[in-house]
Amino acid sequence: MTGERDLRTLLHGMRPELNPGRYVYTTVPDGEVPTGVTPVVTVSEQEGLTLVLPEAQAAASGLAYDFVAGWITLRVHSALDAVGLTAAVCLALTDAGISCNVVAGYHHDHLFVPYARAADAVRALEALAAESG
Template identity: 80%
Template structure:
């Protein structure tokens, strides 16, 4: 199934869904994935392997982190070449004073926001969808 490209349709269909748990950004020592971790995101950079994973797994694996995030999935099926979705979502969250880290999956976009402000972020994204409909 081809993802949606029309920005208005994307925004009105956001359907933000808060995933359970606390997630953290950590770096795997020497770029080696520790046993027992199942990251939801990995990024290979020259400086090392970044993992976004449940906080409990990071603690069990002895991984250091300093940012605890809530993971929100935008349930709209966005095309990877859609223009403006990340910018619109980031701007709405910025206007609310919320930081965000956005990751595109094949089917959906995922937003990581400060854990203690997750409910506010979901409300902001729902309002963005309502305004766009």
């Protein structure tokens, strides 16, 4: 299935969904994912392997972590070469005073926002979607 490229269609149909749980960022310098850890995102960097994972897994594994986040999935199937979705979403969240870390998956975009502001972020994105219809 080909992803959507039209910005108006993407914004109107994004259907932001807050995934349950608290997610954290950590890093493992040796690049080895500890046993019992199932990251939802991994990024390989020169300094080590960044993991985004449920907070409970980080704590149980003794991993130091930073930035407790809520994970929002934009349910619209966006094309990887679509132009403007990330910018529009980030602008809406900026206007609401909410920081955002964006990860593009093959089918959907995923946003990691401060956990305490996750519901506010969903409301801001729903308002953006309504305005774009």
